[in-house]
Amino acid sequence: MSIHFGSTKDISTFIREITWHFGSRGLKGECxxxxxxxxxxxxxxxxxxxxxxxxxxxxxxxxxxxxxxxxxxxxxxxxxxxxxxxxxxxxxxxxxxxxxxxxxxxxxxxxxxxxxxxxxxxxxxxxxxxxxxxxxxxxxxxxxxx
Amino acid sequence: MSIHFGSTKDISTFIREITWHFGSRGLKGECxxxxxxxxxxxxxxxxxxxxxxxxxxxxxxxxxxxxxxxxxxxxxxxxxxxxxxxxxxxxxxxxxxxxxxxxxxxxxxxxxxxxxxxxxxxxxxxxxxxxxxxxxxxxxxxxxxx
DNA sequence: TATAGTTAGTTGACAATGTCAACTATTCAA
DNA sequence: TTGAATAGTTGACATTGTCAACTAACTATA
The missing domain is CATH 1.10.10.10 (Winged helix-like DNA-binding domain superfamily/Winged helix DNA-binding domain)
Incomplete structure (x- = not known):
């Protein structure tokens, strides 16, 4: 637990968003x-x-x-x-x-x-x-x- | 084409990496x-x-x-x-x-x-x-x- | 140089997952 | 009050990947 910025939770959320958005199910499934x-x-x-x-x-x-x-x-x-x-x-x-x-x-x-x-x-x-x-x-x- | 840093291609590659790595097929399919x-x-x-x-x-x-x-x-x-x-x-x-x-x-x-x-x-x-x-x-x- | 054991890859049967089309049930609008 | 719209479900199906069993080729050993 050595994270001092916005917090790990933020990063997790961002990564989940990116993963979903650009994943096979993202925008129109267009990958x-x-x-x-x-x-x-x-x-x-x-x-x-x-x-x-x-x-x-x-x-x-x-x-x-x-x-x-x-x-x-x-x-x-x-x-x-x-x-x-x-x-x-x-x-x-x-x-x-x-x-x-x-x-x-x-x-x-x-x-x-x-x-x-x-x-x-x-x-x-x-x-x-x-x-x-x-x-x-x-x-x-x-x-x-x- | 207003990108002046490492280039769009780099970002694309990074995003693809992240998407794959954390996607349903990433590390041990563990998402x-x-x-x-x-x-x-x-x-x-x-x-x-x-x-x-x-x-x-x-x-x-x-x-x-x-x-x-x-x-x-x-x-x-x-x-x-x-x-x-x-x-x-x-x-x-x-x-x-x-x-x-x-x-x-x-x-x-x-x-x-x-x-x-x-x-x-x-x-x-x-x-x-x-x-x-x-x-x-x-x-x-x-x-x-x- | 046989022969047993690996290693590379393929295939049949199957399970999981999501789509389309057709359906039921409810609500809205005239 | 009836016809159109909306919410959701379901059967039939296509796609996609796994497991197990298989073939074929290489390798080491006796």
Missing amino acids: CGDLSQPEYRALCMASEKSKGAMRMVAKSLGFTMSGASRVIDRLEKMGYAKRKRIPEDGRVCCIEVTPSGQTLIKNLSQEYDNRIDKIMSKIDPAMQEIIGTALRSFVKMIKQED | CGDLSQPEYRALCMASEKSKGAMRMVAKSLGFTMSGASRVIDRLEKMGYAKRKRIPEDGRVCCIEVTPSGQTLIKNLSQEYDNRIDKIMSKIDPAMQEIIGTALRSFVKMIKQED
């Missing part, structure tokens, strides 16, 4: 276009790490292998990703993002940025700066949560 | 104990506004009336809430949070606070202050998003 949040995340995952094997996808999503497999099934069916066997290990299968998938990521990302930008633009520039700094620091810490 | 996020939110809703009719629940969740009804079904089955007809209007049904529900809210809220507190306590006090201010300002703006 990732046609994709669910897990699908979007998986696609990004696969796009960043070319070595994005199923296992990594599952881990990143917090899903079972089974669940991850299903997510990739859907992305494949939609034409955004493709499974590729690798010669090094016949069991492993890497996820390749198709050009159509790349485009989708770019567009969704842009839409999201626009949304954030629209919100931020109504805030006083000094506070914008503060928000950037604050979020960076906060996110850094949550990544260390065990 | 609201036995309750799903919608269930928790509905229960809070009903607890805050004593006039928490189904309609309000549905609106607050972004669900159809049908969906809201199902959520309350579950809360009722778990013994956390109870439907109450009101005399003013025979159609309306208000959601009453049971004592057991009140306790649950209190406990979940406490757990959440502890989690946040644990994160915040690792951050330099000055930055804690900044985060509080920043989040307050940010959340205020997202509530105005149309």
Whole structure:
């Protein structure tokens, strides 16, 4: 209990608000276009790490292998990703993002940025700066949560 | 495009991280104990506004009336809430949070606070202050998003 | 070099959750 | 007093993720 500012309760409330607002159930359920949040995340995952094997996808999503497999099934069916066997290990299968998938990521990302930008633009520039700094620091810490 | 700090892209990324991390799929899927996020939110809703009719629940969740009804079904089955007809209007049904529900809210809220507190306590006090201010300002703006 | 044990991933059966459309019951308005 | 509107519920259904059982491939050991 070493918090001296507005109090932990405030922060909790703020985080809940943000989580809900930008979550899959937020504003018009609009978080990732046609994709669910897990699908979007998986696609990004696969796009960043070319070595994005199923296992990594599952881990990143917090899903079972089974669940991850299903997510990739859907992305494949939609034409955004493709499974590729690798010669090094016949069991492993890497996820390749198709050009159509790349485009989708770019567009969704842009839409999201626009949304954030629209919100931020109504805030006083000094506070914008503060928000950037604050979020960076906060996110850094949550990544260390065990 | 009036953003001059780290850039909108950073903020977007931070928000996505927070949304995911604290969302229903985050750390061990632990967001609201036995309750799903919608269930928790509905229960809070009903607890805050004593006039928490189904309609309000549905609106607050972004669900159809049908969906809201199902959520309350579950809360009722778990013994956390109870439907109450009101005399003013025979159609309306208000959601009453049971004592057991009140306790649950209190406990979940406490757990959440502890989690946040644990994160915040690792951050330099000055930055804690900044985060509080920043989040307050940010959340205020997202509530105005149309 | 067999062979037993891991590891990667898939799939069938299932449970949970929310939508749509159709329904009941009540209230409001003319 | 009747017809339209409003509140809410429910059946049928689609989606999504889990568990358990499975296949296939790799690895270490005898």
